[in-house]
Amino acid sequence: MKNEEKKKQTVVLFAPMERTKADAKNVARTAFDKTIIMAEEKLDVTVEYNTYTAKDYQEKSYDDVALERIQNDMDDFYLLNPDVLQKMGEKGKLADLSGLDCVKNLREVVKTANTVNGMLVGIPQEVVVYGLFVNKDMFDKYKIDLPNTPEEFLECCKIFKENGIETPIGANRWWLETFVFAQAYADLYNGDNTATEIEELNSGKRKYSDYMRKGFEYLKKLIDLGYIDAKTAYTYEAIDGEGADFLAQKTPIVMAYWGAANAETAYGNPDFNMQVIGFPSDRGQMPVMSMTGVSALANSEHLEDTLNVLEVILSDEALQVYSETNKVISPSKNVEVDCIPALKPLNDLVNEGTYVLASNAGMKVEQWGNTCLIVRELLNGASVDECMAKFDKLQEE
């Protein structure tokens, strides 16, 4: 028995783990686990699972640790946020996945967002769409319509504030950037010159700061008006921090990814009528799309086995199971599932092709991670100009 087990190939995965309500059933993890089990059964391999979660903001973040582990060739494959993916892709630490059979099923936008230097370095299991999670009951209570534009949104917050809700927007240190992306790239991704504009950004003809300024200024306004508590937001982990107040109906608005509406560990079972809508922009509600991709270590000792595992967990069959379990948008054009009613407004927008990308490996300046860090500086008291200077610096580098 032992000999058999020794013979069995082991592939090591490094992935994040939500630690809130440790005993609860985690839908996202269960969906991912289902696909891993498919791979283990089909390939007769064992997938070992390594994880890290920071206890607080002072500790190294998952992304930090993931970077270090990739650089030290610690694991065989990873679940990576777009910034890490882009950084490691550029360093050539991640394997090119374009040879996998499953690639032909992927939506073009997915391939575009994960291609670095012509190499497909990550494939997501779901297209992560961020939106505003609103307590519709509270909106109704104060007779407020759901906002479309930045002005409308400010008006909403004002009414809530006037009605004694001290901080209408619950925020954490990770996801406030979605406000910025919605305003910054609404025209770029929904206009006619997307490719040209990105090319000009990459060549330096255009400045990221020009796009970002609007978003940062708006965010600054929200902070200054007290609609966002910058202090707490700077220290809060995603959902872990702001989630409790939202579920307790103390906060009418939070931002989160699509899957949080389905996960018991997040906002899967609220006591109120919850709706998920797009972020305010001049073009109306705007979903923000990001992707947490699965990447393989290029130097892995078990690269072949790892690629085989990826082939299985990213196949249409596995993505169907994943999407059905999590009720999310699949990266495969062949997989479609129904969404829950709360997600319908967001889903409709995505289906119409209205969204902005929060990560794009095609852009030379990594977006998701950098913007996140600069937003944190804003939270920490930096001015919008200082923040823009950071973007300019990054672009110059």
Add this chain to the structure above:
Amino acid sequence: MEKRNEVLRTRILIVPFIVVFCILGTVVFFISKKISREMSESAINNLSESLDLISNTIEVILKKEVEFQKLLSQEIAGLEKPEDFVLSYDRNDTMVKISLILSGETTGISNTGEVFAEKDLDFSWGKTVEDLPLSKSYVNSMGTWAYTIKCPVIRNKEEIATLYIEYIYDSFEEALPSQFYNKEAKLYLMDVDSERLVLKPKGIGERDAGHISLEDFYNANKILEGSVQENVAKNIKDGKDVMFYHDIQNEDSLIYMWSVNKGTEYMIGYVPVRAIQREGNAVNQNIMIVVIVMMVTFSACCAFYLFFEKQNDKIRKDRESERELYNKQLKEALQAAQIANNSKTTFLANMSHDIRTPMNAILGFATLLARDVSNPEQVREYTKKITASGQHLLGLINDVLDISKIESGKVVLTIGEFALKDMISSIDAIIRPAAKTKNQNFDITVTGIKHENLIGDETRLNQILINLLSNAVKYTQEGGDIWLRIIGLKQRSSQYEHIRIEVEDNGYGMTPEYLETIFDAFTRAENSTTNKVQGTGLGMAITKNIVELMGGTIEVTSEVNIGSRFVVELEFRIPDVKVDGQFWKQRGISRILVVDDEEDNRESVRLLMEDMGICVDLACDGEEALRLRKSAYEAGEDYHVILLDWKMPGMNGVETARLLSKVAPEHILTLLLTAYDWDGIQEEAVQAGIDGFLPKPFFVSAFKEKILELLEEQEMEKDSEADAEEGCMEGRHFLVVEDNEINSEILSEILRIEGASCEVAENGQLAVEHFSQAQPGSFDAILMDVQMPVMNGYEASRAIRALDREDAGQIPIIAMTANAFAEDVKDAIDAGMNAHIAKPIDTELLKRTIKQYLE
């Protein structure tokens, strides 16, 4: 009562079983509990030992690391440029980073080439490994949990630098068991200071991989009791091992927190109690299996015991009831024997009386005969009475012999073909005169009989009917009625005629008590000594025995002063005979008219005659007969024979015959059917145009005979049988073989009266000698007794037949013996004799027999 006792006994038996069961169950329960406890303690000890062993292993690894670090520092101490050594060191799986800070400096270098400063690490907590300072745990630049141990580099008793080596917790993974309690036990390594889980089991899903700290461990496993957490915290602070029970995911589990390296790290985890008590559970399961097997065996034994006990009880009861039955049977047998004895005593008394009565008459009349010998009138009267008494005596003797023979099972039926007509005719001839003397009406009806000739024992059937009818005559008052009905029943087989014989009377009848014993031997309705009716009381017993011997049944119903009815059912084989249709055709008879008021009679005739191919018309009275005759005559299809019942309501047979002759000018053969004597009406009938009389019941054979008789009356003038018989003995010479002098004398005298002569031989031997010595043709026949001294009749007959002379095979030998049974006749024939005459000698029968053989 008995049932209640049995239930009580069963309960008394069950109680000890239950007590034994309870004791056994209690003992097993406590033993099991004790074993369970001991096994549990043992399992906990084993777990503690395993954890101690793992803890020791980790500590040994730490010690080895320290020893190695000390050796390195000694080596570095001897080098001129220790920094070069550090830079040249490659990381391995355990030691991932080596750094050196020279004394007096705040920064140094690492083997990675980076600048190293101690401030990045925290040694403030004062923990050591083997007296070397140990840093708090941290996530290193590889993204994995690590710790650093620092070691002074001493040259010439002077500390010239400090060597820092970073170790990763992953290196302990090899030291941890991969199959801890078959993977059911979880084991994490926790940094005590941060309470972070620095080494976790690699697995899938959040339960195993998702906990990052002691707090997560508590939350995930719902160990939320403040007192428990406080207690754990206190023990961890003191560096003590902790183990306690708690439910984890609804399963009783053991939680352990085991100190490593004096409490700098703790192994924490849990294992389900079930997993560590697997062996104990297996032992308990085995004990339970053994106990169950024992209990089943014990129960089976008890069940068997109860079963056998019950069986024995049953056998005992059966024996008792059998004994009781035997006793009852014995008692009954005794009673029967006593009754039989009484019956025989009564019988003997009766017989004594019955035999003495005729014997008295014989002797008395013999005396009178001797006295009045000169008076021929008186002599004739006396001899008549002597003969009657002798006949009665003979009847008695025959009955007694018959019943004893039947009872000893020696009766053999003599099967032969017989005509029902003849049998009924002979019965009628016997019974009717007897009935007539008592002015009784005797009515015979035969219905539904399809075959007149049957195969069976005619003699025995006769005997049955005579017994029943003579009883009816006997036990019916003067002027009473007696009916004999012979009814053909539905045939069960085409080869057998199924007949019911009913003998009914309206006589004295019988009491129900007597009916019960009527078929038993030696019983009689009334004690014959006080009753005018005489008999042996054997008649009914004989009758029943014969019926049963013939495979039939007999039943009787009777009521006192109302009458009796005997019903006998028998089956007789039908002989293979062809329907003689030619007889009627030859004589031009194809249509007959039957006139009878009794429908059964009409139908009986029709049934029988249609079988012969004759067309039968039926008329229920004279008027209808006239009408039918007229229309038949007019249609040119006149009848060939008319059968007329005599007594009919309205117009009787004779009147009808008279009128019939007027309907049509042609005379046709007309016969009067009657059960009555023809004599009284013969003249009137003849005048009325009736040609003859046909006795009832109707038989085809009798009808045929009558037709023949009438048709050939003119031509066939025969001498009467009596005439023929007379003179047949004249001049004949016989050899009489008889040992009894009186008998030989009587026979000689009879022969002499008939004009014949004889020679007498006293035994068979002498007879053979006489015959062989005599000239051929000297004797016309031999009259042979059977039972004789020297040589019996059978042997003598065989010897004579065996003689080598022409007439030895031809001379008629007639047996004359008191052995009067059918088998005696058979034996006689088998011995070569020609005929058999029973003694006492019937002179007429003797003459007929002799005539038959001499012709």
